[in-house]
Amino acid sequence: VEEERKTYIVHLAKHEIPAVYKGLHLDWYQTSLQSVSESAEILYAYDTVAHGFSTRMTPSEAEALLAVNGVLQVTPETRYHLH
Amino acid sequence: TTRTPEFLGLMGEEERDYFLQSNKKADVVVGVLDTGVWPELKSYDDEGFGPVPSTWKGICQVSKGFNASSCNRKLIGARFFSKGYEASMGMIDDSKEERSPRDVDGHGSHTSTTATGSLVPGASLFGFAPGTARGMAPRARVAVYKVCWTGGCFSSDILAALDKAVNDGVNVLSLSLGGGQSDYYKDTVAVGSFAAIEKGIFVSCSAGNAGPAPGSMSNVAPWIATVGAGTIDRDFPVFIVLGNGKNYSGSSLYSGKKLVDTPKYDFIYAGNATNATNGNLCMAGTLIPEKVAGKIVLCDRGISARVKKGQVVKDAGGIGMVLANSVKNGEELVGDAHLLPGAAVGAKTGDLIKAYIFSVPNPKATIIFRGTEVGISPSPVVAAFSSRGPNVITSGILKPDLIAPGVNILAGWSGVMGPTGLSTDTRRTPFNIISGTSMSCPHVSGLAALLKSAHPDWSPAAIKSALMTTAYNTYKSGTGILAVDTGKTATPYDIGSGHAHPIRAMNPGLIYDMGVEDYLNFLCALNYTELQITAMSRRNFTCSNKKTYSVSDLNYPSFTVEFPKTGGNVKQMRTVTNVESTGGTYKAAVTGLKGKVNVVVEPSELKFVKVGEKKSYTVSFTVTGNEKTSGSTSFGRLEWSDGNHVVGSPISLTW
Numbered sequence: 259v260e261e262e263r264k265t266y267i268v269h270l271a272k273h274e275i276p277a278v279y280k281g282l283h284l285d286w287y288q289t290s291l292q293s294v295s296e297s298a299e300i301l302y303a304y305d306t307v308a309h310g311f312s313t314r315m316t317p318s319e320a321e322a323l324l325a326v327n328g329v330l331q332v333t334p335e336t337r338y339h340l341h
Numbered sequence: 342t343t344r345t346p347e348f349l350g351l352m353g354e355e356e357r358d359y360f361l362q363s364n365k366k367a368d369v370v371v372g373v374l375d376t377g378v379w380p381e382l383k384s385y386d387d388e389g390f391g392p393v394p395s396t397w398k399g400i401c402q403v404s405k406g407f408n409a410s411s412c413n414r415k416l417i418g419a420r421f422f423s424k425g426y427e428a429s430m431g432m433i434d435d436s437k438e439e440r441s442p443r444d445v446d447g448h449g450s451h452t453s454t455t456a457t458g459s460l461v462p463g464a465s466l467f468g469f470a471p472g473t474a475r476g477m478a479p480r481a482r483v484a485v486y487k488v489c490w491t492g493g494c495f496s497s498d499i500l501a502a503l504d505k506a507v508n509d510g511v512n513v514l515s516l517s518l519g520g521g522q523s524d525y526y527k528d529t530v531a532v533g534s535f536a537a538i539e540k541g542i543f544v545s546c547s548a549g550n551a552g553p554a555p556g557s558m559s560n561v562a563p564w565i566a567t568v569g570a571g572t573i574d575r576d577f578p579v580f581i582v583l584g585n586g587k588n589y590s591g592s593s594l595y596s597g598k599k600l601v602d603t604p605k606y607d608f609i610y611a612g613n614a615t616n617a618t619n620g621n622l623c624m625a626g627t628l629i630p631e632k633v634a635g636k637i638v639l640c641d642r643g644i645s646a647r648v649k650k651g652q653v654v655k656d657a658g659g660i661g662m663v664l665a666n667s668v669k670n671g672e673e674l675v676g677d678a679h680l681l682p683g684a685a686v687g688a689k690t691g692d693l694i695k696a697y698i699f700s701v702p703n704p705k706a707t708i709i710f711r712g713t714e715v716g717i718s719p720s721p722v723v724a725a726f727s728s729r730g731p732n733v734i735t736s737g738i739l740k741p742d743l744i745a746p747g748v749n750i751l752a753g754w755s756g757v758m759g760p761t762g763l764s765t766d767t768r769r770t771p772f773n774i775i776s777g778t779s780m781s782c783p784h785v786s787g788l789a790a791l792l793k794s795a796h797p798d799w800s801p802a803a804i805k806s807a808l809m810t811t812a813y814n815t816y817k818s819g820t821g822i823l824a825v826d827t828g829k830t831a832t833p834y835d836i837g838s839g840h841a842h843p844i845r846a847m848n849p850g851l852i853y854d855m856g857v858e859d860y861l862n863f864l865c866a867l868n869y870t871e872l873q874i875t876a877m878s879r880r881n882f883t884c885s886n887k888k889t890y891s892v893s894d895l896n897y898p899s900f901t902v903e904f905p906k907t908g909g910n911v912k913q914m915r916t917v918t919n920v921e922s923t924g925g926t927y928k929a930a931v932t933g934l935k936g937k938v939n940v941v942v943e944p945s946e947l948k949f950v951k952v953g954e955k956k957s958y959t960v961s962f963t964v965t966g967n968e969k970t971s972g973s974t975s976f977g978r979l980e981w982s983d984g985n986h987v988v989g990s991p992i993s994l995t996w
Contacts, residue, residue: 269876331872340489341779
């Protein structure tokens with residue numbers, strides 16, 4: 259059964275960026291994502307209030323991403339509402 | 342808004358002295374994350390504004406129906422964020438939503454104009470709440486970040502907007518939205534605002550509308566200002582006149598053709614004009630037209646929108662509606678611009694009216710609409726809907742922080758949405774009157790902008806401290822602010838430090854300051870893992886295993902004490918900073934605590950001789966009896982005063 263894709267926010271430790279990606283954090287994000295998913299694409303890359311990106315992937319891919327070097331946290335998308 | 346500037350004391354000489362001499366004050370930009378902006382509103386008029394600050398990096402995101410010229414020297418930024426929304430919900434339907442910063446809902450225009458709107462004379466909603474509308478900080482600039490769509494506001498979009506807003510250079514962030522209750526490292530608003538605070542940006546968020554249930558707040562991170570809602574001294578009264586000659590008060594913003602003043606109309610209870618079990622709630626399709634036609638219908642509040650119930654009665658042929666609160670809403674009267682002659686009444690009033698309907702064979706009534714009335718007393722009163730403490734995420738931090746006006750607030754509105762928000766409402770108006778903590782939050786955002794403008798060197802925590810320690814929790818008579826749902830004195834779980842008083846906040850005397858290090862130590866006290874703290878703080882940070890961390894070590898402008906089962910003694914330390922150019926000697930006084938608790942403040946006197954001077958003190962809370970049972974709570978207040986300033990902090994004790 260094919261897993262349903264969901265949106266996740268992925269936080270990375272920028273201080274752990276491999277030397278080869280210094281100054282190229284977007285490439286690092288992309289490579290990290292591609293290491294667990296062939297088709298997932300980055301929705302947003304965050305670089306000011308968070309270091310990381312958001313993407314659509316399966317729960318299995320999200321779990322696998324947690325084991326990738328530099329990945330701190332993978333949080334499912336949350337829906338907020340107006341007050 | 343109309344009236345709230347006066348209600349907050351912003352229209353007097355003090356404001357002219359402090360706030361409106363814009364040339365002498367720092368330029369402040371308020372960023373609002375919401376449903377976008379209707380840029381044609383006069384509230385975004387940029388007359389009198391100088392060039393956009395050279396440090397500003399924001400843009401006016403050109404898109405369909407939204408041009409570069411949509412922005413000006415007042416509205417200096419407008420972006421939209423829809424990738425997360427569209428990824429989950431599918432592509433935006435252009436016929437229903439605008440894929441641009443344009444606000445087709447109204448909520449975002451309302452909040453941003455409440456915070457910063459320029460002065461617009463002659464404002465009203467169909468003649469209701471007339472006056473000059475203005476935001477709390479009319480000289481501040483505004484940048485809008487559209488993150489909310491018809492299907493909700495998605496965390497990936499919110500984080501992207503916060504990322505841009507902080508990078509653009511906003512000074513204040515206003516978020517009238519929430520996403521339930523979760524740990525801070527999982528809460529996008531908490532994560533994003535942590536970085537914002539670090540860059541000196543004040544963040545104000547709505548507490549939520551899940552009141553009066555206890556423990557119902559969202560946005561409770563200690564670096565956020567969590568804002569509850571109260572009424573102002575304005576109402577939109579109606580009389581419900583019954584066939585037996587009795588007359589009851591209600592509230593309404595109905596502006597169409599009026600009913601006659603004599604109670605000649607047949608009056609029925611919706612529960613008697615339906616075959617549905619929830620027909621009394623006037624849900625769509627539940628009323629029997631033959632029983633409703635030509636009559637005034639009494640509906641019970643609940644489940645569906647208040648204005649929608651009016652539409653349902655109208656569709657069934659009814660000529661009027663009386664909407665009775667549930668017990669949960671109490672006597673709170675929220676005005677609505679109904680599409681038929683409709684009025685809200687309190688729960689007790691509703692019961693009395695129902696008793697009349699059930700007691701006579703041919704009940705009759707009419708509704709007399711009386712327009713706008715000001716000077717209502719008492720005010721403020723805590724709104725029933727305003728979310729309440731205790732703080733279920735971190736019980737050691739008292740929330741909400743304060744309350745501000747959030748009931749029946751007039752402010753800007755979208756040009757494509759009627760005031761009820763119903764698709765059947767074809768009326769268009771530049772202003773609308775709505776209620777919620779969404780409305781109180783931007784009041785505080787605007788007040789923070791005023792303080793930031795006057796005190797550019799103050800940290801976000803200092804601004805929050807000034808707003809909290811100068812907030813009032815009693816009326817001029819000395820009696821405590823009331824909560825509308827109970828009719829009793831509100832507690833700090835309802836109002837936090839109290840109601841905002843911006844003029845006093847300008848000169849608070851002392852402030853409780855906090856910085857990122859303090860918040861990191863706070864996260865250690867929560868036993869967050871290194872990975873969680875690193876994700877939140879964007880740095881390699883490790884809690885020291887040689888140090889004991891405690892939530893109560895945070896230099897918060899309020900006190901929460903949780904006694905262990907064994908009772909005993911709890912000691913908390915705080916550090917205050919003198920922000921007055923003159924010195925002063927402050928004396929401590931603790932009031933209000935009930936039960937056998939001994940409180941000692943050491944030292945009980947603090948003397949300051951220069952600005953920026955810091956002094957620390959401890960407060961010892963000692964249980965002297967054992968009559969309190971687990972879960973019971975007592976509230977009090979610590980005040981430091983030098984005769985000119987009163988620096989107040991609420992205290993909550995839990996056994």
